[in-house]
Amino acid sequence: MVQLFTKEKNTVRPDPMVENWKDGITDKSSQTLKSSQAMAASPVDEAREGIKRNYFHRIITMKLPILALSGYLGLGVFIGAYIEEWSLIDSVYFTVQTLTTVGYGDKTPSSATGRLLCTIFILYGAVLLTWLVGVVTRYISQRMDASIVRKRVPKQHLIGNILFSEAFQLLRSLILIASIVGIGMTYLIRYEDFTWINSLYFCVVTLSTVGYGDSNQFLDSNTTKLFLIFYLLFGTVAIAKVMGASIEGVLDAHQRKKRKEILKTRLSITELRKADQDHSGTLSEAEFTVFQLTQMGLVRISDIEAIKEQFYILDTDNSGQVTFEEAMRG
Secondary structure: OHHHHHHHHHOOOOOHHHHHHHHHHHHHHHHHHHHHHHHHHHHHHHHHHHHHHHHHHHHHHHHHHHHHHHHHHHHHHHHHHHHOOOOHHHHHHHHHHHHOOOOOOOOOOOOHHHHHHHHHHHHHHHHHHHHHHHHHHHHHHHHHHHHHHHHOOOHHHHHHHHHHHHHHHHHHHHHHHHHHHHHHHHHHHHHOOOOHHHHHHHHHHHHOOOOOOOOOOOOOOHHHHHHHHHHHHHHHHHHHHHHHHHHHHHHHHHHHHHHHHHHHOOOOHHHHHHHOOOOOOOOOHHHHHHHHHHHHOOOOHHHHHHHHHHHHHHOOOOOOOOOHHHHHHO
């Protein structure tokens, strides 16, 4: 009896309900662990996918312009050095003149082959210059946008900062133009014995890409031609950027004025019906916001539709909400 009692006392019989409860906890814990591991690994996977997606974009934005510019310079040197039998400096000097559309007229092709190749060369340069200016402008714009996001300007100081920024941009543009003109004048006065009026005239004609050709008759030294190669490249691109920024500033001011007028104006019954996307007879906050953004020109209807389509793809259970698991699977 004692042995039986002792065995029964020391023997623990498993309770089925307790065991099922433990199994449920274990299953949920394992699922939670797997989910957490998937969530933890997801940023790395997303980063890798982002690198793959942006690979060709980086090639287009960084490497292709360099390759295109190298090919253009090579074609110009080929025309000058091998077709027209100019020196290397004269060939590069002619190439840069053509690319910047200055065209002094002191170096022009005389052979039929050279003129035929120049027709392709000029068109190639016009497209290339437009592309390069666009690449530089986009890069500067992205850097400025990133800087604005990092600064997080308070709302009460936003208007004042915008006005100050516009005035500062104008002042900086004027200083940049004056500096570029001043560098050219200083060189011409010191090394080419130009008067200050002739040097000013030459620099403005050059930077505006007019290129009359009446001020370059004394520019025969290779040192001056080498200086003009870099002066034309950097000077004309900088002036084009300043002019583009000025036009963009005027357009931005017009857009801001239009947006203020839209915010001050009440919606008409026609606009209210147009904003009511689900035809419920009432406007939700999202519908009102989307309609005002489209009226301001900040977004397009096609952009909104593309965003909605992306949401519908992620919302696999059609619940109207996207869970983290659905977003990770998508």
